Amino acid sequence: MAVSDVVSSVTGPTGKYDTGEQMCPHRMVLEHVTSRWGVLVLIELLERPYRFSELRRAIGRVSEKMLTQTLQTLERDGLIHRDAKPVIPPRVDYSLTDLGREAAQQVRGLALWTEERMAEVLKAREVYDARRSTS
Amino acid sequence: MAVSDVVSSVTGPTGKYDTGEQMCPHRMVLEHVTSRWGVLVLIELLERPYRFSELRRAIGRVSEKMLTQTLQTLERDGLIHRDAKPVIPPRVDYSLTDLGREAAQQVRGLALWTEERMAEVLKAREVYDARRSTS
């Protein structure tokens, strides 16, 4: 019942800051943490704090634009903390807040699950594809 | 370490059947279950089996195209079971497999978390926005 609320709510994509969207906030946060880069950022930061470009390298194949956007969204949601040191050259450290750590743990749970069950998924795909090609 | 593998892998979106993608399969499954409609389908099916259009109504605002695509992807991954009865008019029931139930529970955990912590997220956003507008 409580969960199905999220299900029957209004759609809407994840734009920058998600302003002007018609979507229940609950589901909006869910989209933020399950977004492609959001997932990876949260999991990575669960390990330790990261600097911007350090995080970028760690994730790999993420454009700076998308990483910036993702970090801003998660920061606004209170999930990560941005610590910009007033030095030259600039140094910005990102870390999880307490709230963010909770979210990240949930996300990691999901990631660990996919890892554990990967073999079964691959098996299922083979079966599915075999059925398709022979019928 | 195990989880960070997923983090440093290759990117790639979720196309139909995800053929020809250069992405570690592990992360691919993760994207399937965390996809916008994938999340909602899994959570909804955790409740009970659904027929196609019944599921569409339950989720709301999902086009039949996207629902079809999502269901096919999840079926191929072995997470949901499709039971097409040979009757006229057609009747197709979708349900979770054992594997899918595990995934769905993880996803529901995340959804429940966002629900519980919604107030804190909204609070954080206010603070963030206030800082931005006054600085």
Next chain:
DNA sequence: CAGCATCCTTTAAGATACTG
């Protein structure tokens, strides 16, 4: 280094019409 602004391409998603 850590971004922001702009332009451009690729994908996801929606609308519509049609079929077994």
Next chain:
DNA sequence: CAGTATCTTAAAGGATGCTG
């Protein structure tokens, strides 16, 4: 009813150049 096929739109994502 439960889709498929096709077309169009909207959004995500990437490349480049610039700034404190």
